[in-house]
Amino acid sequence: MxxxxxxxxxxxxxxxxxxxxxxxxxxxxxxxxxxxxxxxxxxxxxxxxxxxxxxxxxxxxxxxxxxxxxxxxxxxxxxxxxxxxxxxxxxxxxxxxxxxxxxxxxxxxxxxxxxxxxxxxxxxxxxxxxxxxxxxxxxxxxxxxxxxxxxxxxxxxxxxxxxxxxxxxxPESEWLNGYAEMLKHAIVFSKTHWKTIHAKTPSQITEEDIIESIAIKNQIVLADPKENGIRKLLNFGHTAGHAIEGYLLGTESPVPHGIAVAWGMSMEAELAFKTGVLNEVDRAWIQSVLASHFPPLPDFTPVKQELLSLMTNDKKNKSGKVSFVFPSEIGQADVNYSFDVDAPVLESLFFKSSDLY
Structure with a gap:
């Protein structure tokens, strides 16, 4: 090529x-x-x-x-x-x-x-x-x-x-890390890319798929190099995902970045649905695809206060509120959804895979 x-x-x-x-x-x-x-x-x-x-x-x-x-x-x-x-x-x-x-x-x-x-x-x-x-x-x-x-x-x-x-x-686990970010690019920006890659195993990803994913990110970055607007779309899954990754890094069971982001995307898709932003069909589609490729989402309820504390120090936050990116449908997303850390709706973040499937 x-x-x-x-x-x-x-x-x-x-x-x-x-x-x-x-x-x-x-x-x-x-x-x-x-x-x-x-x-x-x-x-x-x-x-x-x-x-x-x-x-x-x-x-x-x-x-x-x-x-x-x-x-x-x-x-x-x-x-x-x-x-x-x-x-x-x-x-x-x-x-x-x-x-x-x-x-x-x-x-x-x-x-x-x-x-x-x-x-x-x-x-x-x-x-x-x-x-x-x-x-x-x-x-x-x-x-x-x-x-x-x-x-x-x-x-x-x-x-x-x-x-x-x-x-x-x-190893396959390393492919999964990047595959999570490719799915994220598709969810927030390109339903066409989603349709191309969502049913593939990570090892089936082609060079053309990689180039398309890079092109999506590059297009977003060129429009907003310093993350003042549209580039925030690339943070989907990362508010919860970074908290999970950071918390588990200090335990005996750390997880790679991609798995943490995949779990974060599933959690944030649920929150987007519960707040009326994401429709039920695409919420289910996102979560089922993530569940088919990545390890089951654990029950983080026992440590939710620790995770919420980590989220409050996320660099994307503003005015003391926890910020999220929500997809409105596959291929489109909106930025700057913010909640007080004690907002009852944030309880929607904490579920385990067996609660849904």
């Missing part, structure tokens, strides 16, 4: 075999610059050798190996990277290459953005989640305790390169 190029805000997103992309030309632009490749334990094992052997310009690149996992997307790890960058004498004209999933692209972009007030960086996402969501859009960040992405900046990479071959080593 030929390289498919999307133009985003001051950078390009290219999908296809990376050897056929503009990556080599970009490296030539930095021929006299230092290059640093940030990887985690997984991409160090499965992806790094391929990249270095394909591009001789990376033969002398410094490799920075970070521990894998959301629990490591924190200031302490970032600080260690900044110290290493200082030891390598990396400057603003040098290049950081983020080779990894959402944790690496989020954190690597943040590290590059604040070091010496900004170092060039590119993203080469290696998970479906990173390809369709985390690596595009210009959001960078790290977590602060149980609060997701509390520290971060908006800053765009020089380029993003999407090569589906990096997905070949992923």
């Amino acid at each position: 030929p390289i498919h190029t999307l133009q985003s805000d001051n950078y390009t997103i290219e999908a296809g075999n990376i050897e056929e992309s503009s990556f080599s030309q970009l490296l030539n632009r930095f021929s006299d610059s230092k290059k640093v490749i940030i990887v985690d334990e997984n991409t160090h094992e499965y992806c790094l050798e391929f990249l270095i052997t394909q591009f001789e310009e990376l033969t002398d690149a410094e490799v920075m190996l970070l521990p894998a996992g959301e629990e490591n997307k924190v200031l302490e790890v970032s600080f260690q990277v900044w110290e290493a960058l200082s030891e390598y004498r990396v400057g603003r004209s040098d290049l950081i290459i983020n080779l990894g999933g959402g944790v690496i692209t989020d954190m690597g972009g943040f590290i590059a953005s604040v070091f010496k007030r900004g170092v060039h960086f590119i993203n080469i996402p290696t998970t479906l989640l990173a390809m369709v969501d985390a690596s595009v859009g210009g959001k960078t960040g790290i977590d602060l305790g149980p609060y997701k992405n509390q520290l971060g900046v908006f800053n765009t990479p020089d380029a993003v390169y999407i090569d589906k071959r990096f997905l070949s080593s992923l």
Whole structure:
């Protein structure tokens, strides 16, 4: 398949075999610059050798190996990277290459953005989640305790390169993570995309499906780069989902981002229905599709106060109210539905899958 190029805000997103992309030309632009490749334990094992052997310009690149996992997307790890960058004498004209999933692209972009007030960086996402969501859009960040992405900046990479071959080593659970975000893009913006992907298993997702999902997000981001309006649509499922993810991160049973978001979408679809925004047919369709692909929604009632407390510190909130995105039907959604944390209607968030099916 030929390289498919999307133009985003001051950078390009290219999908296809990376050897056929503009990556080599970009490296030539930095021929006299230092290059640093940030990887985690997984991409160090499965992806790094391929990249270095394909591009001789990376033969002398410094490799920075970070521990894998959301629990490591924190200031302490970032600080260690900044110290290493200082030891390598990396400057603003040098290049950081983020080779990894959402944790690496989020954190690597943040590290590059604040070091010496900004170092060039590119993203080469290696998970479906990173390809369709985390690596595009210009959001960078790290977590602060149980609060997701509390520290971060908006800053765009020089380029993003999407090569589906990096997905070949992923377990099914990693495909699920990205599939959740693809379903979210469809629910809030494109019923056509929903009809294309909702009945597929994650491993049946094609490169064309990935490109379409990226195009949806890119279109939304271009219209609202700093999330003042329409970009808030991309937060569907994330108010409840981030609270769930953050809460469980501190337990013995953490869940990946995609599963937390899938549960969040099911919960927020229920709340949208109970408040009269979402019709019953599409509510049931959304919840049944999510239930067919993702683990059953647990009963979070015993910890609802903890989850609501986490929701009150969500960065999307305004005037002390908890904010949500509600679909009005599949393919359309509205932003800025807000409730006091003690509003009785928020009880609609807390149910388990067996209550519905």
